[in-house]
Amino acid sequence: MSEVAKKDTDLKLLAGAVLGLAIGLVGLFLGLSSGDKAPFLGWLWGCSFWLSIAIGMLMLVMIFRVFNSRWTPVVRRQLEHGLAAFPWLGLCFAPLLLVALFGGDNAGILWSWINPDSPTVDGITVATDVLHQKKAGYLNLYFFSLRIILYFAVFCGLSHWMRKVSFTQDQDGDPKWSHLGMKVSAIGIPATALALTFGAFDMFMSLEYQWFSTMYGVWFFSSGMRSALAITILGCLFLLKKGTLTGIYKQAHQYDLACLSLAFTVFWAYISFSQYFLIYSANIPEETFWYNIREINPNTGETSAWFWVSMGLIFGHFFFPFLYLLFYKNKINGGRIAFIALWILAFHLLDLYWNIIPGREIVPGAYVGYEARPVLGFHLFWGISTLIGVGCLCVRAVRQSFNSNVAELIPVRDPRILDSLNHHE
16 A cells, blocks of 8 residues: 555544544533433443453453464464554543543533432432442542553553564564563463453443442453454454465464354353353342343333343344354355454444443332433434544554554564464364
């Protein structure tokens, strides 16, 4: 691609990022002034999709490093470029944190527990809710803000070192960088695991602070890994079609990535079912309400629209990809694997939507006093705007990393590069 074409593509991506984020920010301003939570939910949903992919990429890079995998260097380099998106993701999340810190009376517009005067569905305030009082040592604004900053510091710091050890080795060929990468990864995997787990607790689970699940962080991990693998497959196929990875990215690499996708499809289903089964078996009201509002209308007892979204996740996010990826030809054929990768990304987006959006909205005069937010609402519009804006920003950052000549096309001086180039099934 010529320099003119590259600049033109970058300008289009920048325009998409500015337009999408500007619409999202207008929504946040309107929501803050009117007390409407929809733009904030949409912003969180749009940001979390790309954040989950980036976290999955970071985990994949470190896992490949710590196991010293022979086949992965060719694929790992593409993931390392993907890590360039983390600082921008931190910047995109900042408006939500700034509103929480300086939003005044509406500081708790997204996370209601931030404002002690926020009403609850039980007809009391957060300050008088015994469930919040028991969690107040953890769920308080300044500790929350410190944790969010710490999470992104972990993600950005580890991403910097994963890129540094790999890109620097391209220049001097010193094997010490491979050893350093393994050591940093050995520390980074548990650090990232803790950051993504507590990040999922803080960003998503605390939207309904009365609910809790010890498996929620593992769900977020499995979702991020599935989406990261899907993006990796699509990215490698795109570069292969352009001729950039011709003779480098082979059928064997694609097959192994597809096998990992199958493994994490099963893992996601196992975690999601286990969480549901444990909560269903215990039958504790503080836990079951989270699933109840995703299945029935609490005021009528009838099946809600969210129930069909739930069924869509069961059959669309597990059964279909699972059965599809069992077949060998579906793993090695470029068109077929690209189709299922796009399918997984679409249902991952739906999975996040299902987890973030349907909270309990207070409805005066209703039988139980609340109901779930509708499946289709203004939160969807604001969310799509943010999704496009953050996506364009992340893609532009990755393209700039790829085109900046800071690294070779593949890690040419990695000790395992010949094994990766000659990898076969």
